[in-house]
Amino acid sequence: ALEKNSGKTSLSVKIIEKFSADNKIYAIKGTVLRDFEGRKGFAIHEETNPDRQKDTGRLLAAGAEKVYWLKTDEEHAEEGILAVLNKIPGDACILCESNTIRKYIHPGLFFMVQREFPAGAKKTASQVLNFVDLVVISQKSDEDIIYRPDVINLLNISENGWKLKK
Numbered sequence: 001a002l003e004k005n006s007g008k009t010s011l012s013v014k015i016i017e018k019f020s021a022d023n024k025i026y027a028i029k030g031t032v033l034r035d036f037e038g039r040k041g042f043a044i045h046e047e048t049n050p051d052r053q054k055d056t057g058r059l060l061a062a063g064a065e066k067v068y069w070l071k072t073d074e075e076h077a078e079e080g081i082l083a084v085l086n087k088i089p090g091d092a093c094i095l096c097e098s099n100t101i102r103k104y105i106h107p108g109l110f111f112m113v114q115r116e117f118p119a120g121a122k123k124t125a126s127q128v129l130n131f132v133d134l135v136v137i138s139q140k141s142d143e144d145i146i147y148r149p150d151v152i153n154l155l156n157i158s159e160n161g162w163k164l165k166k
Contacts, residue, residue, distance in 0.1 A: 007138035007145040008113040009055045012095055013062040014152050019093070020063030023157050026088045027059040027067040030098025032077055032124070042072035042080030044087075055097070065092065070101075078104040093157055099124035102131055108161035109133050111151065116140075134164070 016025050047056035047067040059067045068087065072080040081101050088094060094107075099122065102110055112125060112132050116139040121129075139146045156163045 006113040006115050007140070007147070008097055009058060010145050011111075011113055011136065011138070011147055011151065012097055013058050015095060015155060016059060016062035016064050018152055019155070019157055020065075024065050024089065024092040025063065026092045026094050027056075027064040028081075028084055028094060028096040028098070028101075029056055029059070029067070029069045030077075030081065030096060030101040031069070031071045032074055032098070032100040033071060034073075040073055040075065042070060042076045042083070044080070044084055045069040045071070059095075064095070070098075074100070077101060081105060093161060099128050102128045109155075109164065111136050113138055113147075 012027065016027065019025055045056075045068070047054075047060050047069060049057055050061035051057060052060075056067045056069050066088075068084050070080050070084050077100055081104050085094075085105075096105075096107065110128075110131050110133050112129070112135045114135055114137055116137055134149070134151065136151050137148045139148070154164050156165050
C-alpha cells in the first residue's frame with residue numbers, strides 16, 4: 001500500500017472471499033520492523049483464530065486456507081519470505097500484503113492501494129513503486145470501501161496464478 005489505512009486488508013478480504021470457494025488461497029502478512037523486538041532474524045506466526053479482529057484473523061475468516069504473519073528485520077526479509085513460501089503448496093494461490101517483500105519475490109500481480117485523497121507515500125512503498133502493475137484507489141463510503149478500478153472483477157486465476165482480465 002502507498003499509505004496506512006488505505007483499505008488494503010479490506011481489499012484482500014474481498015479477493016479471498018470471491019476466489020476461495022474454487023481455489024486454495026494462502027495469505028501472507030509481511031511486517032518489516034526496524035527493531036525486531038530487540039533481536040535479529042524473523043518469526044512466522046500461523047493465524048488459527050478467524051475471530052481475531054486483526055488483519056490475519058480477517059484474512060482467515062474470509063476463506064484463506066492458511067494465513068502466515070511474517071515479522072522480520074530488513075536484513076532477514078528474504079530468508080523469512082522464503083521460509084514462509086516453503087510452507088505453502090506449489091498449487092496454491094498466494095495473496096501477500098507487504099511492500100518490502102516485493103523486493104525479494106516476483107508475484108504474478110503487484111497492486112498498490114491508495115486512498116482517494118492520499119496523505120503521502122510510505123517509504124517502503126516508494127522503494128517498490130516501479131514494480132507496480134496497478135494502483136488501486138480506495139474510497140470510503142458510509143458502509144463499505146469502493147475500489148477503482150474495480151479490481152475484484154478484473155482479477156482472474158489461471159493455471160499460472162493471478163491475472164488481470166483483458
